[in-house]
Each structure stands twice: as structure tokens, then as C-alpha cells.
Amino acid sequence: MGGTIEVQHLCKAFGGKPVLCDFSASIPAGAVTAVMAPSGGGKTTLLRILMGLEPADSGAVTGLAGLRQSAVFQEDRLCDNLSAAANIRLVNPTLSPAQVEEALAAVGLENCAGQPVSEFSGGMRRRTAILRALLAPWDILFLDEPFKGLDPGTKERVMADTRRRCTGRTVLLVTHDLGETQALGAVQVLRLPQPEARL
Amino acid sequence: MVFWLAVWQIASMVIHQDLFLVSPVRVVVRLGQLVTEGFFWSSIANSLLRIGGGFLLAVVSGVVLGALAARFRRVQELLAPLMLAVKSIPVASFIILALMLFSSRHLAVLISFLIVLPVIYTNVLAGIRSVDRQLLEMARVFRIPAARRIRYIYLPQVLPYFLSACTVALGLSWKAGVAAEVIGMPEGSIGEQLQQAKIYLNTPDLLAWTVVIVLVSLGFEKLFLALIRRAAKRLERM
Secondary structure (H helix, E strand, O other), rough: OOEEEEEEEEEEEEEEEEEEEEEEEEOOOOEEEEEEOOOOOOOHHHHHHHOOOOOOOOEEEOOOOOOOOEEEEOOOOOOOEHHHHHHHHHOOOOOOOHHHHHHHOOOOOOOOOOOOOOOOOHHHHHHHHHHOOOOOOOEEEEOOOOOOOOOOOHHHHHHHHHHHHHHEEEEEEEEEEHHHHHHHOOOOOEEEHHHHHHO | OOOHHHHHHHHHHHHHHOOOOOHHHHHHHHHHHHHHHHHHHHHHHHHHHHHHHHHHHHHHHHHHHHHHHHOOHHHHHHHHHHHHHHHHHHHHHHHHHHHHOOOOOHHHEEEEEHHEEEEEEHHHHHHHOOOHHHHHHHHOOOOOOOOOHHHHHHHHHHHHHHHHHHHHHHHHHHHHHHHHHHHHHOOOOHHHHHHHHHHHOOOOHHHHHHHHHHHHHHHHHHHHHHHHHHHHHHHHOO
């Protein structure tokens, strides 16, 4: 599971415009931590730095080394040529077809396992992307506005499934919605300073 | 097709000179005679082996070099002038140069290879460059092993580039390969037969062999593309 992840004085600017400024935080292991900020507030940039997809201009992150990562990106990032089950098994080939079908059914995607995701609606793709992240082998899960685009009923169902699968595990949730932080049982909410305040 | 055959037939009847334009019926009759000859099949087999061999060699080299160039910028920088030179130098120059250095026996292999290589290389490189960056980031975060990345992320996105390159290159390889055979005249080849037809002003033979080249080239193209599509489909299946 790993220990606490320490983020120290993280700074990142794009084209001279600061996006993250001297951001520090402790992310406890085995719990859900939420990050909230308005649009353009650096939430995704923070996640990208933590996932190792973007270098920080300065600052340091400790406690992530050796942890297996999983993520729900803002975009679905599914392989359109593959079925829902194949997309999930791409990140975890040890899953049996029955396990995948059961997981899909839990989020309302019964009998969809073999269907190409290119034929899915936006909500179905989103649920597949969430399940892919949840079913991958992971020590830390990054959720970047994961429930965006889901209708209220489906969202409740998927959030309940996500919470069940995330209990006792390290999760970093980026969201605009306080309700989502409560639904996932976030133990702390980190607020990034608004862009105006940084300029 | 029928329309153009009719035009050809009418034109040959109007000209009424077999030396200049033989009728399609005459060509078919000559073709019927040729298929009963042993040299007909051995010539096709020899040319197919040489031109097809050069093509396949270039496909493998083009894919490997394209992948290396996409991965290592230095390789791309190193290969760029070479590929540009191969693309720009006239085929005839290559043929003459090769004839001065090697025997004409394997000339078609070399020419077919040189014509196909830059086409495959350029397209594979462009295909790899066009792969969805977001999917690659996803694969990085989930630590998807390289073999699975290639199979499920790269392959489906590079395949259209590769297939279109092969379609273009297959036609080119036959044109250039047969041209090389005509100049080099390796024994028992389609090119040699064309050259013989030219020397003896044998227009029916010339056109019959031309039809053979078109048919063999088309057949080879269809077979090769079908095999690639089938292999890719099998690979993409999970």
C-alpha cells in the first residue's frame, strides 16, 4: 500500500503562466483524498505530475516510488478497436471473462463485455474507463473528474461501486463536486488556490 | 472494363496493323498458347521470387527502420538523407549502377527493394508518429508491457498507413522490377520475355506478357494484403 505521499513546494507554469504555485500537501495512504479547485486551477496538472506524465518546474514528491498506479483520466482514453472487456483486460490480463462481466454488470453494463467501445455512448465509455482503472492492479488510484457525464442515477450506482472497491486504498480524487468527495468517503479535501490569487 | 476492351478491339480493327496494336482477342489467344509452355511458368516464378523477395525484404526493413526512427531521433536524422536520395535518384540510374557492380541475376531484388523501402519507411514512421498520445500516456500509467502496447495500441493505428504504403509499393515494385529485368535480362524472367518480344517486334507476346505482369502483380497484391489483414485481425483479438 505504501506510506504517506508528501508533495513539497510543487510549482508548474505553462508558457510563463503559473498553474501550480508552491503547492504542498500530505496524501495519506489507505484513504481517499480529494483535490478541489475551479477550472484551470491546476488539478489535472497536479495529477499529471504525480503520475509522472509531466515534470514539475520545482518542488518534490516522495512516497510514490514503486507504487503501481491506476487512473481515470478526464478523457476516457479507451482503445476504440477493442471491446469493453478487452479494454479492461488490457491493463489486467489475469482477470477472467466472468470477473469482467460481473464488474461490468455492477455498473449497469450487462451483456456489453464483447461489444466494441466505439459503439458505446459517452456514459458507457465512461463507466468502462472507470472499471478499467478499478480492476487494474494498483496501489494508488488517480481519479480526474471520473463521474463527469454520467446521469444522476448511474452516477450514484458507479460511485457506490467505486467506493466499495476503493475502501482502505490510496485514492486521489480531483473533482468540482463536494458531493463526490462525500460519496467516496474522502478523509481530506485539498483546495488549490484560485488562479487569480496566484497572479 | 468491358467498355475499354471494346475500345481496344475497335481501335485495333481500325488500325489493322498487328505490329502497332494487336487486338485483345489476339492477346488472349497468344496467352492461351503461352500457358501451355514450361518457360511461361518458370519465368513468372523467377520474376515473382525476385520482385516479391525484394518487396518483402523492403517491407521488413522499412518497418524495422521506421520503428527505430520513431523511437530514436538520431536514427531518423541519419536515415533522412539516405531515404531522400533513394526516392529522388531515377530507377534507371540504380539499374545501370547495379549492373556495373553485380550480376543481372538478382538485379530485380535490389531494384524492388530500393523502390519499396522509402515508401514503407515513410508511412510506418508517419503511422507511429500519429499514434494517439493520450493512449500512450494511459499505457505508461498502467505500465502496459511493450508487447501488448505494440499489439493493441500501435498496431491498429499504424496498420492503415502500412496497408496503404503496401498497396502503392506493390505496384511500384512490379513496374521497377520488370524494368530492371528488361534492362538486365536475367535468364528465365518476365523482363527477358518482354525484351525478346521487343527485339522480334512481337506485339502479341509483348501485350500478353504485359497482361501477365498486371495479373501477377494484382494477385500478389490481393494475397499479400489479405494475409496482412488476417494476421492483424488475429493479433488484435484478445
